[in-house]
Amino acid sequence: AQTVTQSQPEMSVQEAETVTLSCTYDTSESDYYLFWYKQPPSRQMILVIRQEAYKQQNATENRFSVNFQKAAKSFSLKISDSQLGDAAMYFCASPGYQGGKLIFGQGTELSVKP
Protein backbone atom coordinates (compact mmCIF):
# COMPACT_ATOMS: atom_id res chain seq x y z
CA ALA A 1 0.00 0.00 0.00
CA GLN A 2 1.13 3.53 -0.64
CA THR A 3 2.13 5.46 2.45
CA VAL A 4 3.10 9.03 3.25
CA THR A 5 5.01 9.68 6.47
CA GLN A 6 5.56 12.96 8.28
CA SER A 7 7.80 12.24 11.26
CA GLN A 8 7.50 15.66 12.93
CA PRO A 9 4.12 16.10 14.65
CA GLU A 10 5.07 19.62 15.78
CA MET A 11 7.64 22.17 14.70
CA SER A 12 8.42 25.68 15.86
CA VAL A 13 10.27 28.50 14.10
CA GLN A 14 11.18 32.05 14.95
CA GLU A 15 9.68 34.74 12.73
CA ALA A 16 11.96 35.53 9.74
CA GLU A 17 13.87 32.25 10.18
CA THR A 18 13.84 29.19 7.91
CA VAL A 19 12.22 25.87 8.74
CA THR A 20 12.12 22.52 6.93
CA LEU A 21 9.26 20.04 7.24
CA SER A 22 10.01 16.42 6.37
CA CYS A 23 7.98 13.96 4.34
CA THR A 24 8.77 10.50 3.01
CA TYR A 25 6.56 8.41 0.81
CA ASP A 26 6.35 5.00 -0.68
CA THR A 27 5.15 4.30 -4.19
CA SER A 28 5.87 1.91 -7.02
CA GLU A 29 4.59 4.37 -9.60
CA SER A 30 7.14 5.82 -12.01
CA ASP A 31 5.27 9.00 -12.81
CA TYR A 32 3.49 10.75 -9.96
CA TYR A 33 2.88 14.04 -8.25
CA LEU A 34 3.49 15.19 -4.72
CA PHE A 35 1.74 17.99 -2.88
CA TRP A 36 2.10 20.09 0.26
CA TYR A 37 -1.11 21.50 1.70
CA LYS A 38 -1.48 24.09 4.45
CA GLN A 39 -4.46 24.22 6.82
CA PRO A 40 -4.58 27.20 9.21
CA PRO A 41 -6.70 26.75 12.35
CA SER A 42 -10.37 26.41 11.45
CA ARG A 43 -9.72 27.33 7.86
CA GLN A 44 -9.61 25.68 4.50
CA MET A 45 -6.90 23.42 3.13
CA ILE A 46 -4.76 25.35 0.66
CA LEU A 47 -2.30 23.94 -1.88
CA VAL A 48 1.16 25.30 -1.10
CA ILE A 49 3.29 23.62 -3.72
CA ARG A 50 3.29 20.74 -6.19
CA GLN A 51 6.16 18.62 -7.49
CA GLU A 52 6.04 16.43 -10.58
CA ALA A 53 8.22 13.38 -10.05
CA TYR A 54 9.65 13.31 -13.57
CA LYS A 55 11.00 16.85 -13.15
CA GLN A 56 14.44 16.98 -11.59
CA GLN A 57 14.16 20.65 -10.72
CA ASN A 58 12.76 21.34 -7.27
CA ALA A 59 9.51 23.32 -7.25
CA THR A 60 9.49 26.82 -5.78
CA GLU A 61 6.62 29.16 -4.89
CA ASN A 62 7.84 32.45 -3.43
CA ARG A 63 9.10 31.64 0.11
CA PHE A 64 8.18 27.96 -0.22
CA SER A 65 10.45 25.42 -1.89
CA VAL A 66 10.84 21.67 -1.87
CA ASN A 67 13.83 19.37 -1.66
CA PHE A 68 12.74 16.40 -3.76
CA GLN A 69 14.99 13.34 -3.51
CA LYS A 70 13.36 10.77 -5.78
CA ALA A 71 15.67 7.88 -5.03
CA ALA A 72 15.26 8.39 -1.30
CA LYS A 73 11.50 9.01 -1.72
CA SER A 74 11.82 12.20 0.27
CA PHE A 75 9.86 15.40 -0.28
CA SER A 76 10.62 18.09 2.29
CA LEU A 77 9.18 21.60 2.41
CA LYS A 78 11.37 24.60 3.19
CA ILE A 79 9.76 27.82 4.37
CA SER A 80 12.06 30.83 4.22
CA ASP A 81 11.57 34.12 6.06
CA SER A 82 8.79 32.59 8.18
CA GLN A 83 5.81 34.81 8.90
CA LEU A 84 3.15 34.63 11.60
CA GLY A 85 0.62 33.70 8.92
CA ASP A 86 2.58 30.53 8.15
CA ALA A 87 1.37 28.99 11.42
CA ALA A 88 -0.79 26.03 10.39
CA MET A 89 -1.01 22.27 9.96
CA TYR A 90 1.00 21.18 6.95
CA PHE A 91 0.10 17.97 5.15
CA CYS A 92 2.21 16.17 2.61
CA ALA A 93 0.15 14.19 0.08
CA SER A 94 0.60 11.77 -2.78
CA PRO A 95 -2.02 10.28 -5.10
CA GLY A 96 -2.90 6.69 -4.36
CA TYR A 97 -3.27 3.87 -6.87
CA GLN A 98 -7.01 4.41 -7.10
CA GLY A 99 -7.76 7.33 -9.35
CA GLY A 100 -8.46 10.40 -7.30
CA LYS A 101 -7.49 9.10 -3.91
CA LEU A 102 -5.01 11.37 -2.16
CA ILE A 103 -2.86 9.77 0.52
CA PHE A 104 -2.07 12.28 3.29
CA GLY A 105 0.67 12.20 5.89
CA GLN A 106 -0.29 12.67 9.54
CA GLY A 107 0.56 16.36 9.40
CA THR A 108 3.05 18.70 11.03
CA GLU A 109 1.75 21.50 13.22
CA LEU A 110 3.95 24.55 12.68
CA SER A 111 4.00 27.41 15.15
CA VAL A 112 5.75 30.71 14.43
CA LYS A 113 7.14 32.71 17.34
CA PRO A 114 7.25 36.50 17.07
Add this chain to the structure above:
Amino acid sequence: DTEVTQTPKHLVMGMTNKKSLKCEQHMGHRAMYWYKQKAKKPPELMFVYSYEKLSINESVPSRFSPECPNSSLLNLHLHALQPEDSALYLCASSQVSGGRKPQHFGDGTRLSIL
Protein backbone atom coordinates in the same frame (compact mmCIF):
# COMPACT_ATOMS: atom_id res chain seq x y z
CA ASP B 1 -11.68 33.76 -1.82
CA THR B 2 -12.50 30.09 -1.83
CA GLU B 3 -13.51 28.67 -5.22
CA VAL B 4 -15.25 25.70 -3.65
CA THR B 5 -18.25 26.83 -1.61
CA GLN B 6 -19.68 24.69 1.16
CA THR B 7 -22.91 25.28 3.05
CA PRO B 8 -23.72 25.38 5.86
CA LYS B 9 -20.51 26.31 7.67
CA HIS B 10 -21.77 24.83 10.93
CA LEU B 11 -24.47 22.23 11.58
CA VAL B 12 -25.78 20.79 14.81
CA MET B 13 -28.18 17.89 14.52
CA GLY B 14 -29.71 15.17 16.61
CA MET B 15 -29.21 11.51 15.86
CA THR B 16 -32.67 11.15 14.34
CA ASN B 17 -32.48 14.19 12.06
CA LYS B 18 -32.02 14.27 8.31
CA LYS B 19 -29.87 17.04 6.88
CA SER B 20 -27.79 17.71 3.79
CA LEU B 21 -24.42 19.30 3.15
CA LYS B 22 -23.92 21.19 -0.08
CA CYS B 23 -20.81 21.85 -2.15
CA GLU B 24 -20.54 23.97 -5.28
CA GLN B 25 -17.71 24.80 -7.67
CA HIS B 26 -17.70 26.79 -10.90
CA MET B 27 -14.19 26.03 -12.10
CA GLY B 28 -15.34 23.45 -14.63
CA HIS B 29 -13.80 20.65 -12.60
CA ARG B 30 -15.07 17.14 -13.39
CA ALA B 31 -13.99 15.41 -10.19
CA MET B 32 -15.45 16.15 -6.76
CA TYR B 33 -14.69 14.65 -3.37
CA TRP B 34 -16.04 14.36 0.16
CA TYR B 35 -13.63 14.05 3.09
CA LYS B 36 -14.12 13.69 6.83
CA GLN B 37 -11.55 15.31 9.10
CA LYS B 38 -11.08 15.03 12.86
CA ALA B 39 -9.14 17.68 14.76
CA LYS B 40 -5.38 17.69 14.00
CA LYS B 41 -5.74 14.64 11.77
CA PRO B 42 -5.45 14.33 7.99
CA PRO B 43 -8.63 14.27 5.90
CA GLU B 44 -10.09 10.82 5.28
CA LEU B 45 -11.55 10.24 1.86
CA MET B 46 -15.21 9.24 1.79
CA PHE B 47 -16.39 9.51 -1.82
CA VAL B 48 -15.11 10.48 -5.26
CA TYR B 49 -17.28 11.53 -8.17
CA SER B 50 -15.81 11.60 -11.64
CA TYR B 51 -17.89 13.06 -14.46
CA GLU B 52 -20.91 12.95 -12.15
CA LYS B 53 -20.55 9.22 -11.51
CA LEU B 54 -19.55 7.74 -8.18
CA SER B 55 -16.11 6.24 -8.73
CA ILE B 56 -14.87 5.61 -5.18
CA ASN B 57 -16.78 4.80 -2.00
CA GLU B 58 -14.39 4.17 0.87
CA SER B 59 -16.75 1.77 2.63
CA VAL B 60 -18.66 4.64 4.15
CA PRO B 61 -21.72 3.72 6.29
CA SER B 62 -25.04 4.05 4.50
CA ARG B 63 -26.14 6.82 6.85
CA PHE B 64 -24.02 9.02 4.54
CA SER B 65 -25.48 9.27 1.06
CA PRO B 66 -23.71 11.30 -1.64
CA GLU B 67 -25.37 12.83 -4.66
CA CYS B 68 -23.98 14.67 -7.68
CA PRO B 69 -26.92 16.37 -9.47
CA ASN B 70 -24.64 18.08 -12.01
CA SER B 71 -20.98 18.78 -12.66
CA SER B 72 -20.94 21.83 -10.37
CA LEU B 73 -22.83 20.50 -7.40
CA LEU B 74 -22.19 17.81 -4.80
CA ASN B 75 -24.43 16.96 -1.88
CA LEU B 76 -23.99 14.75 1.15
CA HIS B 77 -27.24 13.55 2.71
CA LEU B 78 -27.07 12.67 6.38
CA HIS B 79 -29.47 10.45 8.31
CA ALA B 80 -29.38 8.79 11.71
CA LEU B 81 -25.82 9.88 12.43
CA GLN B 82 -23.83 8.83 15.49
CA PRO B 83 -21.87 11.06 17.89
CA GLU B 84 -18.61 9.78 16.40
CA ASP B 85 -19.65 11.33 13.08
CA SER B 86 -19.01 14.78 14.56
CA ALA B 87 -16.19 16.21 12.45
CA LEU B 88 -15.24 18.72 9.78
CA TYR B 89 -16.58 17.63 6.38
CA LEU B 90 -14.53 18.91 3.48
CA CYS B 91 -15.49 19.05 -0.15
CA ALA B 92 -12.83 19.27 -2.85
CA SER B 93 -12.68 19.38 -6.62
CA SER B 94 -10.05 18.86 -9.30
CA GLN B 95 -9.96 19.18 -13.07
CA VAL B 96 -10.09 15.43 -13.40
CA SER B 97 -9.59 12.57 -10.98
CA GLY B 98 -6.41 10.51 -10.98
CA GLY B 99 -4.10 12.56 -8.81
CA ARG B 100 -2.20 14.53 -11.43
CA LYS B 101 -4.21 17.66 -10.83
CA PRO B 102 -4.29 19.28 -7.38
CA GLN B 103 -7.48 19.23 -5.37
CA HIS B 104 -9.06 22.52 -4.32
CA PHE B 105 -10.80 22.44 -0.97
CA GLY B 106 -13.74 24.32 0.47
CA ASP B 107 -13.87 25.76 3.99
CA GLY B 108 -15.74 22.74 5.26
CA THR B 109 -18.88 22.15 7.30
CA ARG B 110 -18.32 21.63 10.99
CA LEU B 111 -20.84 19.00 12.04
CA SER B 112 -21.84 18.28 15.62
CA ILE B 113 -24.10 15.35 16.49
CA LEU B 114 -25.98 15.62 19.77
